[in-house]
Amino acid sequence: MNAIAIEFKNASKIYKLPKGGQFEALKPLNLSIKKGECFGLLGHNGAGKTTILSLLAGINKPTTGDVIVEGLSVNENTSQTKRLLGVVQQELIADTFFNLPTMLHIQSKLSGFKPDKEWIDFLLEKLMLTEHIKKTTRELSGGMKRRMMIARALVHKPKILVLDEPTAGVDIQLRKSMWEFIEGLHKQGMTIILTTHYLQEAEEFCSRIAIVKSGEIVTLKENKELLALGGKHKISCLIEVSNVYQWMQDHSSYLNGLSILIEPVKQVSHSTGNLKLSLPYVHGSMNSFLDSVNVMNSVAQKIGMRISDIFTESPGLEDVFIKINSGDIST
Numbered sequence: 001m002n003a004i005a006i007e008f009k010n011a012s013k014i015y016k017l018p019k020g021g022q023f024e025a026l027k028p029l030n031l032s033i034k035k036g037e038c039f040g041l042l043g044h045n046g047a048g049k050t051t052i053l054s055l056l057a058g059i060n061k062p063t064t065g066d067v068i069v070e071g072l073s074v075n076e077n078t079s080q081t082k083r084l085l086g087v088v089q090q091e092l093i094a095d096t097f098f099n100l101p102t103m104l105h106i107q108s109k110l111s112g113f114k115p116d117k118e119w120i121d122f123l124l125e126k127l128m129l130t131e132h133i134k135k136t137t138r139e140l141s142g143g144m145k146r147r148m149m150i151a152r153a154l155v156h157k158p159k160i161l162v163l164d165e166p167t168a169g170v171d172i173q174l175r176k177s178m179w180e181f182i183e184g185l186h187k188q189g190m191t192i193i194l195t196t197h198y199l200q201e202a203e204e205f206c207s208r209i210a211i212v213k214s215g216e217i218v219t220l221k222e223n224k225e226l227l228a229l230g231g232k233h234k235i236s237c238l239i240e241v242s243n244v245y246q247w248m249q250d251h252s253s254y255l256n257g258l259s260i261l262i263e264p265v266k267q268v269s270h271s272t273g274n275l276k277l278s279l280p281y282v283h284g285s286m287n288s289f290l291d292s293v294n295v296m297n298s299v300a301q302k303i304g305m306r307i308s309d310i311f312t313e314s315p316g317l318e319d320v321f322i323k324i325n326s327g328d329i330s331t
């Protein structure tokens with residue numbers, strides 16, 4: 001299971017700018033992605049994610065180095081490596097007068113693959129496109145085009161699926177079924193490399209995640225390890241107080257002594273507002289959880305506060321992403 005599917009070897013990209021000069025979009029990258037892995041690339045707009053995928057897909061040539069796909073060099077065997085990959089590009093490219101099944105038949109042939117009607121029907125069904133098969137691809141909505149691009153990328157049964165923001169513009173219901181379908185392909189052994197701005201998708205589906213910033217990977221970790229950087233799980237409660245700043249002054253030394261954090265929830269004025277009190281607990285330990293609940297209850301009794309809500313909070317990938325990008329955590 002540890003065989004390598006994709007290997008970036010010192011691969012870099014410097015774009016030549018039309019008005020002269022150049023721009024280094026990707027610093028020399030060394031990265032291995034295992035067979036059967038679902039690997040996520042995250043980063044702000046312009047970080048370099050699409051550039052990385054374009055070198056893998058053979059759309060752009062690296063300035064230095066190479067990418068190896070299933071043992072084959074993309075530089076030397078572009079047409080063979082292309083057949084191993086199903087690539088869903090970020091831009092919606094669906095401007096034809098063909099209907100969906102015809103376009104997918106043509107695409108199969110273009111990929112050097114004998115069209116397989118059963119597989120095409122299966123893809124159309126799984127991507128919820130069957131009811132739109134009479135439309136030409138240019139008549140599809142944005143979300144339908146996005147799903148069509150996934151069908152097109154899979155038509156030649158590739159070993160590796162490359163998804164550059166595959167769910168942009170797809171509504172939440174369809175996104176869920178799309179991911180169920182992609183998860184099914186992954187379970188059958190397909191290697192997946194994904195970029196997305198929906199961090200929850202990466203959190204749910206990727207086993208390893210790289211964060212790209214200014215043309216280089218600044219963090220590369222197992223999903224769980226990355227989430228652990230977000231901080232502790234917390235038990236929190238909300239209280240309403242009539243004089244926020246006075247209240248914080250009166251109680252802060254007592255609460256700080258118990259490691260309880262005080263945080264204004266909404267815009268607070270001097271006269272009224274909500275405060276959130278939080279206490280960390282060890283995730284997975286019932287004793288630690290109950291200890292924290294007991295502390296909250298005894299604090300409530302001691303200082304006579306009315307708790308309006310009590311809930312737990314888990315650090316998510318979004319918290320980690322923001323902290324890494326703002327330099328709050330170095331990895």
Ligand SMILES: Nc1ncnc2c1ncn2[C@@H]1O[C@H](COP(=O)(O)OP(=O)(O)OP(=O)(O)O)[C@@H](O)[C@H]1O
Binds near residue numbers: 048
């Ligand atoms: N053909 C090109 N010529 C010059 N610069 C380019 C070219 N393509 C991309 N760039 C620049 O390279 C940098 C990385 O772009 P890239 O598209 O890889 O970012 P990204 O992380 O995929 O962003 P997004 O999340 O917006 O898709 C950006 O500054 C971009 O302007």
